[in-house]
Amino acid sequence: xxxxxxxxxxxxxxxxxxxxxxxxxxxxxxxxxxxxxxxxxxxxxxxxxxxxxxxxxxxxxxxxxxxxxxxxxxxxxxxxxxxxxxxxxxxxxxxxxxxxxxxxxxxxxxxxxxxxxxxxxxxxxxxxxxxxxxxxxxxxxxxxxxxxxxxxxxxxxxxxxxxxxxxxxxxxxxxxxxxxxxxxxxxxxxxxxxxxxxxxxxxxxxxxxxxxxxxxxxxxxxxxxxxxxxxxxxxxxxxxxxxxxxxxxxxxxxxxxxxxxxxxxxxxxxxxxxxxxxxxxxxxxxxxxxxxxxxxxxxxxxxxxxxxxxxxxxxxxxxxxxxxxxxxxxxxxxxxxxxxxxxxxxxxxxxxxxxxxxxxxxxxxxxxxxxxxxxxxxxxxxxxxx
Numbered sequence: 001x002x003x004x005x006x007x008x009x010x011x012x013x014x015x016x017x018x019x020x021x022x023x024x025x026x027x028x029x030x031x032x033x034x035x036x037x038x039x040x041x042x043x044x045x046x047x048x049x050x051x052x053x054x055x056x057x058x059x060x061x062x063x064x065x066x067x068x069x070x071x072x073x074x075x076x077x078x079x080x081x082x083x084x085x086x087x088x089x090x091x092x093x094x095x096x097x098x099x100x101x102x103x104x105x106x107x108x109x110x111x112x113x114x115x116x117x118x119x120x121x122x123x124x125x126x127x128x129x130x131x132x133x134x135x136x137x138x139x140x141x142x143x144x145x146x147x148x149x150x151x152x153x154x155x156x157x158x159x160x161x162x163x164x165x166x167x168x169x170x171x172x173x174x175x176x177x178x179x180x181x182x183x184x185x186x187x188x189x190x191x192x193x194x195x196x197x198x199x200x201x202x203x204x205x206x207x208x209x210x211x212x213x214x215x216x217x218x219x220x221x222x223x224x225x226x227x228x229x230x231x232x233x234x235x236x237x238x239x240x241x242x243x244x245x246x247x248x249x250x251x252x253x254x255x256x257x258x259x260x261x262x263x264x265x266x267x268x269x270x271x272x273x274x275x276x277x278x279x280x281x282x283x284x285x286x287x288x289x290x291x292x293x294x295x296x297x298x299x300x301x302x303x304x305x306x307x308x309x310x311x312x313x314x315x316x317x318x319x320x321x322x323x324x325x326x327x328x329x330x331x332x333x334x335x336x337x338x339x340x341x342x343x344x345x346x347x348x349x350x351x352x353x354x355x356x357x358x359x360x361x362x363x364x365x366x367x368x369x370x371x372x373x374x375x376x377x378x379x380x381x382x383x384x385x386x
Contacts (some may be wrong), residue, residue, distance in 0.1 A: 007227030007234030010039025016334035052092035054337035087373030089341025090380035177328020184334030213334030239272025239383030260379035276300035
C-alpha cells in the first residue's frame, strides 16, 4: 500500500567516542533498543532494515549489514546494506524512505554504525583517504584534511575568509557539543584555544578537524497510517535531495563551493515546497570548519562568500537566523562515518519534537540535514516537518 507521507516514529543513539567496550554489532544493538522503546513497538513489527556501514575494514568484518541485521533480531526479514562514504547514514535514510514510498514496506529500521578507532588514527586516515581517487590523487598525498585545506585557502583568497572565522565555527559547535550527552568531546573551548591548536594541514589546525569516532544511531520510519498509530508526534520527511560531483578534486569547477550541495538542496527545497528562509534548524556536514562555512552558502542561508561573516555575527547560533549543528556537529559530537547521517536525522527529530534539552530551539517547525560523502562526491539534503 502506497503512502503519501513517511514519518519518523522512533530514534535511538549511542554515546559516540572511543568505544573499545563494544563491537559494531553491539553498538548497533545499543542504538536499536532505545529506538524501539521510543516507538513503543517490537522488533517483530519491523518489515525490513537498511544498514549503513561505510567501510568494512574498520570492523574487520565483511557483510557488516547482515551481521547487524541478524544481531538485532531481524531473523528472516529482508535487509539492505548501503554505502556512500561519510554520507552513508543519510543514504540509508533515503533508501528506507524509498522502500516505504514504493509500497515494499510499511515500517523500516534504519541503522548507521562504524567502529573507526579500533584500527588506530593512522590506519583510519589511510582508509578514508582511499575513498578518494586512488589512481591520480591518493598516491600523491591527497587526504581529507588536505582536500579541505585546499578549499579553505581558496575561500580565504577569493572571499577574505579569515583564520579566526574558521575557529569561530569550532567554538560554536563545542559549545553545543558540551551540552550533548552523546557527544564524543563534551568540552567547550575558547577562541584562543581553537586558534592556537597544533597545525594539521595549513590553514586547518587540530580544532578545525572532526573526530575519528565509534558509534551507532537508529531510526524507525513508517507509512503515514502506521506512523499516526505508533506516535503522537511523528516527524515527517517532506523533502529529499541528492546529487554528486566529480570523483577527482582536480576536475572540480570551483574549490570554494560543493556543487552537489547546491543541486541536492534545490531538489529538497522544491520537493518540500519551501525556501532556505523557512528552515528553523539545521545540521550540516562540518567535517572541517571550512565545510560548515561553505555549507551556509551552498544551502542558501547566506550569499556566496558571506559564510565567514555569518558565523562571526552568530547567525548559526540558537537565536540567530538558522541555528546549525545544535548537537555539536561532527566537530564535537564525532563522526563515525556510517552513523553520522542517521545521527543528524535524530537531532532534527528531537528539535522538532521539543526534546533537545539545553540545546532546544523554541518553536521549531522545519528542520534540515545536510550530509556530504567524501569531498562532495555524494550529498544528501533532507527536509523535515512537525
